[in-house]
Amino acid sequence: MKISEIQQEVIEEFAGLGEWMERYNYLIDLGKNLPMIDQAYRNDEYLIRGCQSRVWLNAELREGLVHYTADSDAIITKGIAALMVRVFTDHSPDEILNADMSFIDEIGLKEHLSPTRSNGMVSMINQMRYYAMAYKSKLEAK
């Protein structure tokens, strides 16, 4: 599936949810089911700067596609991380870099993207994009 298709899927899932309580419960469930990051990456090197809750992110290149794993010590943050991983993982660097971000707004999580430092989602998405850029240049250097 293309990123845009997964985004559409996510938007439809959220459309079926009621007010914030249901959304949060949904995220909490996602968080609980997120395949945790390898313990080896759960350290300061993989920690994302600027989050009040700690978020760890790793990315590997697998056959030309970027494979993300993530984790957090806060469950709602972890749920959001799970959502981002689901949308972006296992796609080409180019597709990731060109992806439209408006779905975040549409599913009512925009507040989590405000440029505050207590909230690390912006940093997490930026970090995902940095990885994609890094792997893109690596691929092109070949």
Next chain:
Amino acid sequence: MKISEIQQEVIEEFAGLGEWMERYNYLIDLGKNLPMIDQAYRNDEYLIRGCQSRVWLNAELREGLVHYTADSDAIITKGIAALMVRVFTDHSPDEILNADMSFIDEIGLKEHLSPTRSNGMVSMINQMRYYAMAYKSKLEAK
């Protein structure tokens, strides 16, 4: 004449004056007639801190009374200085230190006594009092 009597005299003179223009003209005349400070005292040592116009003040003890002379490079300031000298000069330190200051308010010069640094009248009056204090303790030490 006692200080309080001179103050009363000054108040009456000012009562006869109209709006600010007449008051300023009166001060300007006073300034012009102020017997200038001895050139020897017109230097930084006798300069009063915190005036936008420069004000020099000297005081001498003459037979138990404090004799003030003053000068300024701005004419209105010089007029006000002349007024203060007229009120306070040649009185005993005690009388100067106990003098009531409300006459300044009554003659409409209160704005010149605001605690701003562009205006040195407060500093001048304080300096006159410091001299009085100094001479008082000198007299008492005898």
Next chain:
Amino acid sequence: MNDFPIDLIRKDFPILDQLIYGQPLAYLDNGATTQKPVRMIDAVNKIHREQNSSVHRSVNYMSEKMTEAYEQARQTVQKFIGAPESSQVIFTSGTTGSINLVAFSMGEAVLEPGDEVILSTMEHHSNIVPWQMACERYGASLKIIPITDEGDLDMDAYRNLFNKNTRMVSVTHVSNVLGTINPVKEIVRIAHSHGVPVLLDGAQAIQHEPVDVVDLDCDFYAFSGHKIYGPTGIGVLYGKQEWLDRMPPYQGGGDMIDRVTFEKTTYNISPFKFEAGTTNFIGAIGLAESINYLTGIGMDKIAGYENYLRDYATQKLSSISQLRMYGTSVNKAAIFSFVLNGIHPYDTGMIIDKYGVAVRTGTHCAMPLMQRFGIEGTLRASLCFYNTTDEVDRLYDALNKVIEMLA
């Protein structure tokens, strides 16, 4: 506490009457910043509309009036904290600005290689980093007063930290995390017995109880306007005259000088020596209005009501068995830091926000204190005199909802 006119008081703070996500706001984040009484709001508005003009600098009517109001504000602060002279009240940009001023200028005046500065484990970063920077500049080092599990300073350890190299003590009056009200008078007494000056960080104290700097005998006292119901960008530093005279200026600029030549500059006297450039004079006048508002109510009455709130909230929160409280001193302000077992404070904060309960989560700019307790952060509810027992109940209910959702 039926004699505290809480309903009337809430009317003085227009911001309190609003809905957040459809729920009435319960603003319990007063440790971060406080709300503004109409009296101060209107004063600032009036200056902007009718009175604004530069202070100290011009000869015109408006400027004279503005200067008068600014110096009047200084006297209001002077009276409020019991400072002997208004020249001892310096307007700064906030507590952080005040402490940086002292750390820099006292650093220049007294710190030498090998010297020591005493802080405590419960300090806010604003009372740590400036001293670290000063110590680094002069080759001095920090000594830290440890705290007990309840969150009290270990006073015996404090006494033992002094030696012939001790040059300064800088501690908080009230902890912004634990709520502990420190025995500051005793702290000062001990320091003075070693000839060492003391700065008290009053950021969390000045708004909660009557403060008298002469009675405390502290050498410096610092606080922020925005935490005492005043504007942002304004703060106060009180200092003993002897130190203010000895300290070199911190910032250079207009108004702090006596005479400037390119070869040599001589400085003005205090407070002007420490107020370089155009100060936040409108902020200072706003702050004075907030103080006038508080003294109108009475700081003792405010303290009394806040203690009542503190007792109510202590009892209510301690009935939640999953709640672990940090800061259980018997001398405590209405500041509550806690964690719900197994639940990240950030999750808790996000959820109770949806119930209209505004708090703060994280390290509260006190990372060394977090390390002391081995935690990453807490949730902090900080109450003040416009809060109600009803709002405490709403916090309690919201926390129970969180436990339902996440435990």
Next chain:
Amino acid sequence: MNDFPIDLIRKDFPILDQLIYGQPLAYLDNGATTQKPVRMIDAVNKIHREQNSSVHRSVNYMSEKMTEAYEQARQTVQKFIGAPESSQVIFTSGTTGSINLVAFSMGEAVLEPGDEVILSTMEHHSNIVPWQMACERYGASLKIIPITDEGDLDMDAYRNLFNKNTRMVSVTHVSNVLGTINPVKEIVRIAHSHGVPVLLDGAQAIQHEPVDVVDLDCDFYAFSGHKIYGPTGIGVLYGKQEWLDRMPPYQGGGDMIDRVTFEKTTYNISPFKFEAGTTNFIGAIGLAESINYLTGIGMDKIAGYENYLRDYATQKLSSISQLRMYGTSVNKAAIFSFVLNGIHPYDTGMIIDKYGVAVRTGTHCAMPLMQRFGIEGTLRASLCFYNTTDEVDRLYDALNKVIEMLA
């Protein structure tokens, strides 16, 4: 200038419509501080009444909104001055705060014994004293660009001041006394040809003409909120990213850190590294509103009208034969410093005040410039876009009255 809607504009500044000693106010002291448009006044009022909450620190709804507004204000400033990134816009307490920051942190980063800093004869004390203090700390010294009798920088002399020890140039964009608009682009070009960074003091420039920091290519640009129709207690420092990365922080406190332990503290990235403690976030948002108001009119339109006023006033004032003008550059803003022959500026100022004409007298925080001209002070009328030719006429008439009274 019939196309400049001066009547409408004056309505945006409620303070202008008042009587002083029974005379309509002619506020010609804009170099000291400027008046506030309703748009900014109402924005501050609204925050105080409805929105105030701490920025960057709390997880609650109000705090998120406030932080958004604060960071939005940063972007407004960024766009206004053409800064590449918002991280290059640092909120300070004012021009004085901005310059002290650079003098301290660049001092730490680059100054060593024997180094030199270039200033000019026409600098404001706020752009002299911080450098003197830094030079003293590091054993460096000042080199001064002389000026011509007209009040222009001597550019040949400037070129000759550089040597291998030159580390910094700091000059004003527009002189607060003479009105001279300095050739700052050329100044920067020359300094850069020697590898030396340049700070421009924009306190008197930013409100008068469009400024683009990328076009100027300056390394730092500093200005004050209160001089650009904004609140007091807020200022801006723009810096090139490479310098902001190299410079150590200036003040220590909350928000400027990454991690704090008593052993070692690591710092946050710019702009936060330089914004210690709770900033004047309400002031910053107010400043952004003033900027939005100005861009709504158009800075080029404002400059055009102010140039028209400048020409009118120049012609009018030069027709007074007893008037000696200081600052007669062909590149000049609407700032007029002068002395009436044989009359002390203070007397002049006091008398015209009674006619409702508000100006400033004295040294204007530029004593070295006064020494250059061998005078004790001047009277300064500083005009801006809400002033009128009518007000210039009133100044002219009042000066003639002074001459009548005192000459």
